[in-house]
Amino acid sequence: MEKQARGLSPQEISVLEARGCTSDDWSKVFVSDGFSPEFVSHAHFGGTVRLGANGTEVSLPGGVVRRSGIYRAALYDCTVGDRVLVANVGRYMARYDVADDTVIENVGEIICTEPSSFGNGIEVAAVNEGGGREVPIYDGLTAQIAYLIAMYRHRGRTVERLRAMIAAHAGRCRSDRGRIGRGSRIVNTLSLRNVAVGEAAVIDGASSLENGTLASSAASPSRIGAGVTATDFILARSSQVETGAMLRRCFVGEGVLIGNGFSAENSLFFANSHCNHGEACAVFAGPYTVSHHRSTLLIAGYFSFFNAGSGANQSNHMYKSGPVHQGIHARGCKFGSDAYVLLPASTGVFTIVTGRHYNHHDTARMPFSYLVEEAGESVLLPGVNLRSYGTARDIGKWPRRDRRRGVAHDIVDYELLTPYTAGKVLEAIAECEALLKRHPTAESVVWNRVRIKMPSLKKGLVLYRRALRSYLSELFASGEVPPSDPALREWVDLAGMVAPRSRVVRLLDDIDSGAVADLDAVERALQRIHTLREADTARWARYAFSVLSGKPESEIGEADIAALVEQGREDRRLWDDAVGTDAARDFAPVMAVGYGVDFPDGRDDDFLAVRGTVGQ
Structure with missing residues (x-):
């Protein structure tokens, strides 16, 4: 009142x-x-x-x-x-x-200079700098809704209806008066023009903010710090933009940290991403996208649970059709220092990329790999990242680094193996087997414009089978596994949320028909899909076992399941041992070089005090 x-x-x-x-x-x-x-x-x-x-x-x-x-x-x-x-x-x-x-x-x-929607409805040309995947941002945008709009352009009616929902929301936000929420703090700041400031927000030392919204609440406060300039932007709750960051046409999501002079244009950053020093242009940064180095560029691509090394770079412009090329770097990828990728390219889940790659690789069907450069050629080592201590460490650290407070709207699934990633492993097994069958005596093969050496291919097949048996063993051992549902065989990763593709398609159809008619209803539908994930996973497991074993589901008996569970336990032990061995290498005596300065006899104690032991 x-x-x-x-x-x-x-x-x-x-x-x-x-x-x-x-x-x-x-x-x-x-x-x-x-x-x-x-x-x-x-x-x-x-x-x-x-x-x-x-x-x-x-x-x-x-x-x-x-x-x-x-x-x-x-x-x-x-x-x-x-x-x-x-x-x-x-x-x-x-x-x-x-x-x-x-x-x-x-x-x-x-x-407030004129009637404004305060950044709501601004078009962000993510993923492809040349356009075609624009996402209209708003103060409740989630990673999943943005993904549907950016990546499902073949669903023209769906995209248009989602865009219309956002346009309606932007219209409701439109006002000729700005607002500053209860308990907020705006100090030492040069200019705010057409900026809506939420409850308990802090703006301290910003340079220039124009046409944007800083969403915030007492439970999930957000902050803009010293020297920041931002135009046409939305900051979600629990986000922070600090120390000279420069944003233009950007969405900064829940728990995201951007600072130390990082510049971004036409980019989206979702849950708990952390970007310092470098540059982003036309980027869709899914959950936990990390870039910390001054010389690093992320451009024209989709990233998720991603880490960019110093000097990592991509090129989306071959001086023909303009900057129209894009990269898809699936969940869990890492680029090493000075890694370079000429786009277009597609990098499979949990793949580590080092060196320079010019041949437009497509390794989506070979997950958990290393993509390295040897004598100017792209060489793939399938499956070896499964036994990496770094991969295991990532899975443990991500939940602990969730900076979102209060209500979190981005749906994030953290597990290493899910029907989505394990489904990629199934595809890899089929690819490895087919390559070995077609080239039984070859020393190496060229597959999707990368070279794979035969010893690496055989080793990768062993690792893939071991990981899949281990995962399925855990699913079967956890309780009675129901019959599979053909509709649940294919899974997708909606920028952090793993779901059966059929359920996503059903949601898209409901959006088209008007059965799901507003943004809140879309979020509720996505949450419902998420709550079904455990049950859907159980109904996927028998199908996956059938493909792995080569047996029709109707012929899989209790003895087969018992054998899988037993073999899977041994596979898990071998897998854990391999990860432990990899971890031990990082704590080996050679890694103590440089410790115990001035006291060589105290080197081991110094190393232990600083690094600790494996597993700490």
């Missing part, structure tokens, strides 16, 4: 004028109960201004306590809530509604 307001009394006007205050028309200044002119000085009021209760104590950093009120500021057509401190606004604040308990201090200007 709107607070009761009254006009100023002649005595209050007299006190205000004595304190250096002026107004274009004092009759348009209204105040609430609890207002005192004693806590307003050197202020100018233009248009209609409403002021709340003031004079309460406001605690500031460093143990400083001040009184709420208006000091050295010009306000035009503004509403200021209760217990608000506004001080030192260099130019003016115009057409803004400021909620209770807010601090605005040392600000150049805060202006």
Whole structure:
């Protein structure tokens, strides 16, 4: 309910004028109960201004306590809530509604210049810099909804209906007045133009913010820090943009950290991504995309659970059709230092890329591999990343690094093996077997423009089978496994959410028909799919075992299942041993080089104090 307001009394006007205050028309200044002119000085009021209760104590950093009120500021057509401190606004604040308990201090200007949707509806040309995969951003965008819009362009009606839902939301956000949420802090900032600021948000030291929304709540506060410039942007709850970052046409999702001069244009960043120093252009950064180095470029691609080494780079422009090429780097990929990929290219799940690659590789059907450069050629080592301690460590660390507070809207599945990734392993087994059958005496084969040496191919097949048996063994050992459902055989990864493709298609059909008619309904439908994942996984397991064993499902008996469980336990032991051996290499004596400086006899103790032991 709107607070009761009254006009100023002649005595209050007299006190205000004595304190250096002026107004274009004092009759348009209204105040609430609890207002005192004693806590307003050197202020100018233009248009209609409403002021709340003031004079309460406001605690500031460093143990400083001040009184709420208006000091050295010009306000035009503004509403200021209760217990608000506004001080030192260099130019003016115009057409803004400021909620209770807010601090605005040392600000150049805060202006709503025209009717604005505050960044909602801005088109972001993600994945392909040449366009065609634009995602309209809004203050509730999730990784899954963005993925459907960006990646399912063959579903034209679906995409248009989703875009219409977002356009309707942007229309509801449209206003000729800006808003600053309860308990927020805007200090030491040069300029805010057409920026909506959520509850409990902090903007401290920003340079210039224009046409955007900083979504925030008391449970999930967000922050923009020193030197940041941002135009046409949305920041989700629990996000932070700091220290000189530069954003243009970007969405910064839940728990995302961007800072240290990182620049991004036409890019989307989702749950818990962390980007410093480098550059992004036309990027769809799914959950846990990490880039920490000044010389690193991410461009024209899809990334998820990704880590970029120093100097990692991609090229999307071959000077023919323009910058129209794109890269798909599936869940869990890593690029080593100075790795280079000429796009278009597709990199399979959990693949480590080192060296330079010019041949447009497609390793989607060979997951968990190393893609390396040898004598200028791209060489693939299938499956070897399954036994990497780094991969095992990643799976453990990601849940611990979830920075989202309060409600989290991006759906994130963390497990290494799921029907999606294990399905890729099934495909890899088929590819390896086919290559070995076609080239029984060859020393190496060229597959999808990468070379695979036969010893690597055979080793990869062993690793793939071992991993799949281990996973299926755990599924069968966990309880009775129901008959499979043909509709649940193919799975997809919707930017962190693993789901049967058939359920996703059903959702898309419901969007097309209007049965799912708004953004909230889309989110609810995705959550329902997510809650069915465990049951759907159980119904996938028997199908996967049938493919692995070469037996029709109808012929798989209890003895076959018992043998699988037993073999899978042994496979898990061998797998764990391989990961442990790999971890031990990183703690071997040779790794203690440089430790025990000045005290060689204390080298081992120094190494233990700093690095700890395997598994710590």
